[in-house]
Amino acid sequence: MKLSIKGLAMTLAVLWGGSTLLVGLANLMWPTYGTGFLDVLRAIYPGFAHTSGIMSVIVGTLYAAVDGAVAGSLFGWLYNRFAKD
Numbered sequence: 001m002k003l004s005i006k007g008l009a010m011t012l013a014v015l016w017g018g019s020t021l022l023v024g025l026a027n028l029m030w031p032t033y034g035t036g037f038l039d040v041l042r043a044i045y046p047g048f049a050h051t052s053g054i055m056s057v058i059v060g061t062l063y064a065a066v067d068g069a070v071a072g073s074l075f076g077w078l079y080n081r082f083a084k085d
Helices: 005-029 035-044 054-082
Strands: none
Touching: 005 035, 005 054, 035 054
């Protein structure tokens, strides 16, 4: 069985981008929420600082969505490459 590379890329983009968006928005409302997670993202994604406001959360969400899409594509391609028919 082969995986849909496009489907997996879109799924991971939505999940990873959505997770980042939800945690970022929750952190804007409750400043101590998710700080460890957001600090890790800040170290990975240039220009993302979760304490800067809504625009920074949007930038982080876009980074995460692209990152998820690339990771999903790579995972799907590798799986299909090594999977036995």
